[in-house]
Amino acid sequence: MQLTHEHREIQNTLQRFIAQEINPHVDAWEAAEIFPAHAVFKKLGDLGLLGLCKPEEYGGAGLDYSYGLAMAEALGHIHCGGVPMAIGVQTDMCTPALARFGSDELRREFLAPAIAGDTVGCIGVSEPGAGSDVSAIQSVARKDGGDYVISGQKMWITNSLQADWMCMLVNTSDGPAHKNKSLVMVPLRDGPGGKLTKGIEIAQKIRKIGMHSSDTGLLYFDAVRVPQRNLIGQEGQGFVYQMQQFQEERLWAAVSSLVAMEQCIHDTIDWAQGRKMFGATLADQQWVQFKLAELQTEIEALRALAWHACELYLQGQDVLQLASMAKLKAGRLNRTVADTCLQFWGGMGFTWENRVARLFRDGRLGSIGGGADEVMMGIIAKTMGIAKRRVV
Numbered sequence: 001m002q003l004t005h006e007h008r009e010i011q012n013t014l015q016r017f018i019a020q021e022i023n024p025h026v027d028a029w030e031a032a033e034i035f036p037a038h039a040v041f042k043k044l045g046d047l048g049l050l051g052l053c054k055p056e057e058y059g060g061a062g063l064d065y066s067y068g069l070a071m072a073e074a075l076g077h078i079h080c081g082g083v084p085m086a087i088g089v090q091t092d093m094c095t096p097a098l099a100r101f102g103s104d105e106l107r108r109e110f111l112a113p114a115i116a117g118d119t120v121g122c123i124g125v126s127e128p129g130a131g132s133d134v135s136a137i138q139s140v141a142r143k144d145g146g147d148y149v150i151s152g153q154k155m156w157i158t159n160s161l162q163a164d165w166m167c168m169l170v171n172t173s174d175g176p177a178h179k180n181k182s183l184v185m186v187p188l189r190d191g192p193g194g195k196l197t198k199g200i201e202i203a204q205k206i207r208k209i210g211m212h213s214s215d216t217g218l219l220y221f222d223a224v225r226v227p228q229r230n231l232i233g234q235e236g237q238g239f240v241y242q243m244q245q246f247q248e249e250r251l252w253a254a255v256s257s258l259v260a261m262e263q264c265i266h267d268t269i270d271w272a273q274g275r276k277m278f279g280a281t282l283a284d285q286q287w288v289q290f291k292l293a294e295l296q297t298e299i300e301a302l303r304a305l306a307w308h309a310c311e312l313y314l315q316g317q318d319v320l321q322l323a324s325m326a327k328l329k330a331g332r333l334n335r336t337v338a339d340t341c342l343q344f345w346g347g348m349g350f351t352w353e354n355r356v357a358r359l360f361r362d363g364r365l366g367s368i369g370g371g372a373d374e375v376m377m378g379i380i381a382k383t384m385g386i387a388k389r390r391v392v
Contacts, residue, residue, distance in 0.1 A: 001307040003070060010067060011074040014049060018077050026079045029213040030358075033205075035083055037120045037162045037215075038193055041090060045117020050091055054099050058107050059115040065248065068092060069310050072252045076259025079355060081362030082214030084256055089158045090114060092252040094123040094167040097183055097241040101233030110165055110185050119192050124154040124168035124219070125242060131156065132375040134169070134242060135177040139221065141170040141184060143228065148172070148184060150224045153203075156369075160217035161205060164189050169238050181238035185230040186221075199224035210361030247323045249370050251313070254306040254326035257366060261299050261337045264359050265292055268341040271348070288344060295337050302329050321383040328376035334363030 021043060029035035044050050053068045054060025061067070068091060075084035098111050113119040130136035139152025150170055160166070165187050172182040187197055196202070204218040233241060269292065272283035282288055309322035338360040342349035349356050367373045381387035 001066065001311040003066075007067060007070040010049070010052070011070055013047060014071060014074040015077050017043070017047060017049075018074075022083060023077075023079050026083065026213065027353075029083070030080055031212075033207070033212045034161065034215045035086070035213045037086060037159060038117075040083070041087075041120055042117040044087065045115060050087075050117055051115030052091075054095065054111065054115055055107075058099075058112040060099075064314055066310055066314060068248075069251060069255045069307070072256040073258055075256050076261075076263070080211075080213055080358060081260070081365070082211040085211060085365075086159050086214050088249075088252050088256060089123060090121055093245060093249050094121040096245045096248050097232050098167060098185065100244075101183075101237075101241060102185070103229070106185055106230065106232065113192075119164040120159055120162050122157050122159040122163040122166050122188075123245075124157055124160075124166040124186070126156045127153050128155050128218075132372045134239065135181075137169060137171065137181070139168070139170045141172050141182065141226070143172075144225075146228055147225045148228055148230070150184070150186065150199075150221050150226060152221050153218065154221070155218045156206065157217050157219060158214055160188075160219055161202060161215035162193075164192050164194075166219075167232070169242055172235050172238075175236065178239045179236050181242075182235045183232040183238040183241050184226060185232065186224065186226050188219075197224060209364070210358070211365055212361075246371065247313070247319060250323040250327035250376075251306055251309055251319070253366065253370055254302060254323075254330040255310075257330045257334055257363070258299060258303050258306075260359055260363075261334060262296070264337055264341050264356055265296055265299075267356060268292065268344050271345055282344060291340055295333075295340060298333055299337070302326065302333055305329065321380055324371075324376045324379040324383075327370065328373055328380070331367035331373055331376075334359070334366040338363045 048061060049071060051060030052063050052071060053065050056062040075087060078084050095111060095114055098107060114121050125134060127137050127139060141148035141150045165185060168184050168186045169181055170184055171180050173180040188200055189196055199222045201220040202217050203220045206216040206218060208216060272288055273281055275282040306326045309319045309326055313319045338356065341356050342360050345356055348354060351357060
């Protein structure tokens with residue numbers, strides 16, 4: 001897919017913002033294991049970057065999905081994985097279904113402030129006993145008068161320690177597992193950055209081996225009352241809506257990893273050219289040259305795959321297979337690039353502050369979050385017709 005001048009201008013704007021407002025603070029945010037999401041999102045909202053693909057009537061730019069992916073690629077210039085992921089949750093994980101299927105009232109209440117950067121959102125799918133198997137979630141929403149009364153748990157929730165609302169997948173009936181789920185907008189606080197809603201508890205801040213600047217939590221919901229008007233789209237269609245969100249999330253994950261991997265290779269080249277050993281530099285070793293050349297080729301192949309999927313997606317085609325392939329390849333390539341480059345850094349690669357070591361930690365999530373590698377392979381096998389589809 002050919003990027004236009006407009007795509008490049010969005011990327012240039014974001015790169016300037018990253019250089020001035022994000023990268024100077026990344027090390028401190030990594031050490032604190034959280035970043036000021038409200039402050040950062042507000043600045044992004046003021047630049048018009050949180051609603052590139054969202055309807056204009058709610059503050060968005062009304063552009064096609066390729067502009068969102070162009071932004072995702074530019075986010076790779078951030079010197080960590082946690083902050084880009086948090087931004088991606090806001091733009092591509094907790095808002096697509098709301099923008100596409102939500103009522104006008106819901107979109108004005110939740111989508112417009114999210115686009116403006118006035119609120120922070122999160123997506124509530126995973127639970128202690130249900131991660132990649134979305135059909136296994138146990139959280140329930142029963143009707144009581146004009147409300148849903150929600151009880152359950154959500155785990156591994158990015159942005160949840162700071163989020164003002166959650167786009168939450170819950171069981172709204174006792175029907176078949178793929179037809180009894182709904183997406184409901186759940187206010188987590190009484191206002192931006194305010195007190196938690198009655199019945200909601202942030203039970204635990206989850207410490208992770210990477211993505212340190214991104215806050216991740218376990219949340220409990222105990223008879224939380226939410227108006228039934230907070231339902232997104234049709235009741236019982238939540239699984240379908242979430243699968244559609246996953247396609248965009250997985251393409252976002254693939255494209256957002258490209259620049260960070262390339263920077264890892266460039267940093268390693270610079271290191272190898274100055275590292276003297278056995279009468280030459282590390283970069284003079286043919287094995288090092290060939291391996292880095294191979295990795296750069298793999299990155300370009302992933303870029304072509306992801307943008308090809310985007311082009312077909314814009315044409316209205318189903319890209320379930322290609323998005324799954326891109327997600328699978330990105331997760332594995334993140335691990336390979338970081339591990340290979342770290343090896344070339346030797347002992348220096350095993351130090352905490354090294355950016356290659358940070359990618360080694362952060363990039364490992366790529367094969368787990370948003371659907372594990374094994375789930376991606378299962379989807380690909382089914383779309384190839386070599387694995388049976390479950391009858392529901």
